[in-house]
Amino acid sequence: MKPLNYQKKIKHHFILFLSFILLSTSLSLGISIDEVIRKAQEANNKVSTLYSILEVYNRIGNNEEYITYKFYYQKPDKIRLEVLEGKDKGTIMVYQTGKVRYKKGGLLSFIPLSLNVDDPLAISIRKGQIPDLTFDYIIDLLINNNPTGLKEIAFLNYNCYIVEIGNSRDKLYNYSFQRIYIEKNSFLPVSLEQYEDIKGKRTLVHRRIYKNLQINIKIDPQIFEI
Structure with a gap:
């Protein structure tokens, strides 16, 4: 020894x-990780409403899901998800104050349900809840973990800083690696990747991409009604 x-x-x-x-x-x-995080916090604090086409991938064990949503968000706690592609296409979920209104696509679309936020119908296969899809979740990851790297990259139509985080966790899982893509002009997150070590191999278990991102737009209050 x-x-x-x-x-x-x-x-x-x-x-x-x-x-x-x-x-x-x-x-x-020309910029530090701490400064990127600080500016991302400040930018998120200035967001009052948000609209995006949100593409989400999840994996747990051998099970995978790919879902594309129309994503509407109004602070402090109103969220609407419309499933465009993937499981339960046509389903609409509206979250507010810890509750979910759920209207399934297809023949049963005329029957809305009231659910708890952790109801199996309202969570991902990784048990992620609707509020976890907001920028607040990503900012918490930046603040509560220790970033290990910073890079620049052109990503889709965005010019981004990538903040890299090694061994880390959120309220449910431990991760071996995370990447957070921060758009260089707005300093808002546009993508998140989370990895776990599975059988000694770094494996993607969650990815989200915010496309067609629109910030601080006027949203009809009826959007958050079912």
Whole structure:
């Protein structure tokens, strides 16, 4: 066994090396991770309404789901999801104050239901709840975990900073790696990727992409009614 003081030196040198890498990255990009996170928080605080075509992928075990939504959000707590593609196409869910109004697509569309937010009909296969699809969830990930890297990339029609996070967690799961894509002009999140180590391999278990993003638009109050 290595002496304790030797282990401490190794740990100290590793921390210095990691700090050097983060500093070098910040200098090359002209912005630090902390500044990106701070500006993302500020940008999110200025969002009052949001509309997007939201593409979501989830995996748990061998089960996968791909769903595309029309996503409407009005602070502090109104959300409407319309399923455009994927399981239960045509279904509409409206979330407000911890409750969900649910109207299934197809022949039963005339029968709306009132559900708890954790009802199996209202959650993903990874037990993600409707409020977890907002920017607030992503900002919490940035604040409550320790980012390890920052990059620039062109992503779809966005120019982005990618904030990388190593071993981390949310309220349900541990992740081996996460990527958060922050649009460079608005400093708002446009995508999230979450990975777990499965049989020694980094495996994507959740991805979301906010497309056609529109911020602070007027939304008809009837949108949040079923």
